[in-house]
Amino acid sequence: MPIVTLTSDFGLDSHYTAVIKGALQKRVEETHIVDISHRVRKFDAVEAAFILRSVYHEFPDGSIHLICVRSADTQESPHRLVRLDGHYFIGADTGIFRLLSEKQPDGVFDFSGLNLDVSAPTFPEREVFVPAAAHLARGGREDLIGRSIGELKEAQPRRLSFEDDTLVGHVVYIDDYGNVITNISRTAFEEFGRGRPFEIQLRTSRMSIRKVSEHYGDVEVGKEVAVFNFAGLLEIAMNNHSVPGDRGGADALLGLKRDQVVRIQFDSGNLL
Template sequence: MSIITLTTDFGYKDHSVAAVKAALFSELKNLNIVDISHEVSPFHITEAAYIIKNAYHNFPKGSIHLVGVDAELSPENKHVAILLDGHYFICANNGILSLIASEIKPSKIVEINIHNSIETNFPVLDVFVKVAAHICRGGTLEVIGKSISEIQQIKNLEPIVNDKQNQIIGHIIYIDNYGNVVTNITKKKFTEIAKGRKFVISARNIQMSKVYETYSEAINFKLPKEKREEEGKKLALFNTARYLELAVYKSNPHTVGSAASLFGLKLSDSVSINFENETNYVG
């Protein structure tokens, strides 16, 4: 059974998600459609890139991933089909796969060229569905596009390290359902620059000097519950995707607030880590 995933900024109020699924079912039998997310912020390709990177590899090799974010065809926004890490991706060539392709080189990239035979202003519904159906039937990418050597990269995905190697400047690339803010600073980059030194993480007027392994590690469970510092407890940790995340313990954006609301942070805001010059600290 073929697996096709959908990641879009369509939301659920409109008919778009249902229409795409209906078109896929009309094209293919024995199909399994999985929604990764339809709540990507409108046209936010960095947010989409983060979601896709951390979801796709959990699916079996050969899965097909349709990405409907900033997908309208234009001279500067071509459509591509990509074979990368054993998975197929169908999306606009707008940098949306930069986070994956920066670590794993695509095996094959084609610029889709079947648009002349399809009259549409909804490319995910018509073009992307047709390409996915073609792949599911065993078709090759060369039939639906011309080979190209590279995909577009998103600028500024990598954090900046200063010349003195004592500061990392990153920015927020994702805010999750709990209002936790995720930066583009990876644990690998942090460890590489830190070298055991003390540090201070700064974001607006918030500062932290410790990174926890888990959310609950920030709570002293040896104290009676009424004496614990739980509500509003701010913390930093490397999340399951190994990106630095700023969070509030058991936050709820709709009631007690979250890191995003309480810290006054939003997408693209900067987050810096400053390290002491001495290297005698082991943390």
């Protein structure tokens, strides 16, 4: 059974998600549709890319992923089908495809071959993405969707930097618990730190963490904790604590926001 996933900024109360699901299953009845998230911040392709990058590899090869964020077909962001890492991704090329993986795509296709009778679709997710996904779900070839092209729009993701004995990263995502996820990977932390004592510096010099724990519960309830999450990224959280009515947690209590700098200062000596 073909798998199609949906990632969008539609929200939870919108009927747009149901429209896409109905239109897809009308074309391919046996399709298994999975909601990844419909709570991406409005028009935020970077957040959509982070979410999809974190989960797509959990799905079987051949899965089809619809990216329903900033989906308008424009000269700056044309519709594309991208085959990457054994998966298919359909969306507007806002630069999002370059943020999904460090790997190079195996194929990039435009949509000229679909011959859609739509001059200016106001709902491209239904009128363009669904027919393309249905074609793939039925076992159709990519080159019948459109011609193969060699280019994707470049993107400028936040990258780690290194300043003497300091590893500098950024907050890239905040989940519904208020857990703050950075772009600092376990690999970068271990290779740069080499076993040295360290201090994770947050907002002010008075707010810091000097240990990476294995579990949230390794600290007292309500205390800040640093862990490496399932994706291998450094996460700052508060153990079993959230602020009612807020995304709250570490973000609210520690004053952390997306794109904010997170520094890890390592001791200049004591190399292992």
